[in-house]
Amino acid sequence: MKLYIMRHGEAVPFADVDRNRSLSEHGRWQVTEVARQMSGLPLTGILASPYLRAQQTAERMQAGMAAMDIPITRCDQLTPDAPVRSVLGAIPDSGCWLLVSHMPLVSRLTGLLMQDAPDRGVIFSTAMVVGLDMPVVAPGLATQSISYLP
Numbered sequence: 001m002k003l004y005i006m007r008h009g010e011a012v013p014f015a016d017v018d019r020n021r022s023l024s025e026h027g028r029w030q031v032t033e034v035a036r037q038m039s040g041l042p043l044t045g046i047l048a049s050p051y052l053r054a055q056q057t058a059e060r061m062q063a064g065m066a067a068m069d070i071p072i073t074r075c076d077q078l079t080p081d082a083p084v085r086s087v088l089g090a091i092p093d094s095g096c097w098l099l100v101s102h103m104p105l106v107s108r109l110t111g112l113l114m115q116d117a118p119d120r121g122v123i124f125s126t127a128m129v130v131g132l133d134m135p136v137v138a139p140g141l142a143t144q145s146i147s148y149l150p
Contacts, residue, residue, distance in 0.1 A: 002096040003113075003132045003142070004038070007106050007124035008049070008057040009150075019051045019079075023060075030127035030150035031057050035064025037148050038129065044095030045071045049078035049102060057127070058100045075099075084108040084118045091137045098129075106130075116140035125149065 009027030023031065043065070048058035058072045077090045080102035087109060091097065101109075103124055110130055111121025116139035122130050127150045134142035 001094055001134050001137060002145075003091065003134070003137075004041075004043075004096075004098045004129050005106050005110060005124075005132065006034070006057065006061070006098060006100045006129040007103055007126055008051075008053045008100060009060070009127040011053040011126075015052075022052050023056045027053070027057075027126060028060065031060040032064050033150040034127050034129055034148050035061045039065045041065065042096055043067055043070045044092070044097055045073060046098045046100065047073050047075045047078065047090065048100040049080075050074050050076050051079065051102065054078070054100045054102065058098075061098060061100070078102075078105065080105055084112050085139075088112075088137055088139075093137060110142075110144075112139050113137075113142035114140070114144060122147075 009031040011021040015021040046058045078101040107121035108118040111118045129148040131146040132142040133145045
């Protein structure tokens with residue numbers, strides 16, 4: 001099982017509500033750059049937060065990786081402050097997946113998967129991706145294999 005965990009690209013600072021914040025021009029550039037670096041990876045699918053900036057990030061990754069046949073699945077559990085253990089059930093058991101979400105969830109998820117310690121995860125900059133290898137989706141079993149930065 002391979003899981004790429006990504007924080008969305010930089011977002012505009014304000015919107016009527018947080019979930020409606022869109023990617024900024026810089027954020028669109030960041031995501032395009034990371035998609036270029038990851039082009040050619042054999043993704044099974046993309047899981048994305050329902051928030052606008054994460055959906056836009058997923059769509060730009062799909063297009064930038066020339067992977068239009070790879071489905072994007074909206075995953076309501078992937079919100080910024082979701083309980084991290086509740087996210088495990090949303091991650092498929094096999095394949096190669098890109099998960100697009102937010103801080104602090106992405107950090108807590110890497111900590112849980114790598115060390116069974118959500119408070120010891122990777123600190124993500126915007127549009128950063130961390131690749132994890134694991135035999136099954138379970139706390140403490142993942143190892144970090146790669147990271148991508150814009």
